[in-house]
Amino acid sequence: xxxFDTHAHLTSDQLSDNLDQVLSNAxxxxxxxxxxxGTGPDxxxxxxxxxxxxxxxxxxxxxxxxxxxxSTESDWQRxxxxxxxxxxVAIGETGLDRYWDDSPIEVQREWLAQxxxxxxxxxxxxxxxxxxxxxxxxxxLHQHQRDGQIIGIMHSFAGCQETADQCxxxxxxxxxxxxxxxxxxxxxxAVAATIPADRLLIETDSPYLSPHPKRSQRPNEPALVExxxxxxxxxxxxxFAELSQQTTENAQRVFGxxx
Ligand code: NI
Numbered sequence: 001x002x003x004f005d006t007h008a009h010l011t012s013d014q015l016s017d018n019l020d021q022v023l024s025n026a027x028x029x030x031x032x033x034x035x036x037x038g039t040g041p042d043x044x045x046x047x048x049x050x051x052x053x054x055x056x057x058x059x060x061x062x063x064x065x066x067x068x069x070x071s072t073e074s075d076w077q078r079x080x081x082x083x084x085x086x087x088x089v090a091i092g093e094t095g096l097d098r099y100w101d102d103s104p105i106e107v108q109r110e111w112l113a114q115x116x117x118x119x120x121x122x123x124x125x126x127x128x129x130x131x132x133x134x135x136x137x138x139x140x141l142h143q144h145q146r147d148g149q150i151i152g153i154m155h156s157f158a159g160c161q162e163t164a165d166q167c168x169x170x171x172x173x174x175x176x177x178x179x180x181x182x183x184x185x186x187x188x189x190a191v192a193a194t195i196p197a198d199r200l201l202i203e204t205d206s207p208y209l210s211p212h213p214k215r216s217q218r219p220n221e222p223a224l225v226e227x228x229x230x231x232x233x234x235x236x237x238x239x240f241a242e243l244s245q246q247t248t249e250n251a252q253r254v255f256g257x258x259x
Contacts (some may be wrong), residue, residue, distance in 0.1 A: 004251035007203035014227035058088035069103035092127025126152030175201035178211035
């Protein structure tokens with residue numbers, strides 16, 4: 001089955017040390033694409049280099065909300081320069097995080113606003129991280145939308161139905177990671193069941209949080225996206241083949257890929 005992992009931190013130490021094996025496991029599982037996600041200028045640059053070397057890897061460039069406190073204007077200029085590269089298909093990881101609270105929320109907001117502008121300029125979708133800040137994110141998205149639209153992906157979605165509905169009405173995609181497979185995640189699965197088929201994406205957010213029943217496997221890796229796909233297929237009452245095909249088509253559409 002064709003699978004597409006829309007969010008993998010392939011240049012993190014835990015995966016990059018063993019990258020040939022990680023990519024080979026992914027291909028054997030049926031992955032036809034992976035998006036390597038940057039969290040700052042260095043990792044974003046590394047993601048672009050990786051995408052240049054592998055036909056089935058694309059890159060997203062940005063500065064993670066937990067890393068934005070010490071980021072500078074020259075860091076941002078590096079992101080802007082990378083953003084126009086051919087293999088760069090998205091802007092992020094950006095967003096807001098009140099859980100770790102590593103950067104003041106006002107600083108996080110400013111950086112998110114810059115990413116949103118860059119997304120409109122480049123016509124590349126945002127990759128948005130949201131943790132313990134649903135109302136803040138919705139406020140930012142509504143404030144910065146153009147013509148009622150935000151081009152983007154809510155990554156590793158763990159929010160409520162109302163938040164999902166508002167993001168969908170802005171034209172966004174909702175991406176689920178391993179958390180949706182956990183036993184305690186009935187509420188999240190109930191939300192996942194309602195997402196329109198053409199707006200649903202899957203991801204690993206590797207190396208973090210492996211999906212059930214591989215939860216003890218560390219690090220998580222793109223090949224394990226299969227388990228999230230299987231869980232979502234069951235939740236939505238479709239076959240694994242249908243779910244895989246649909247989410248892969250959605251990934252191709254949101255990232256503007258034709259293959
Ligand atoms: Ni991430």
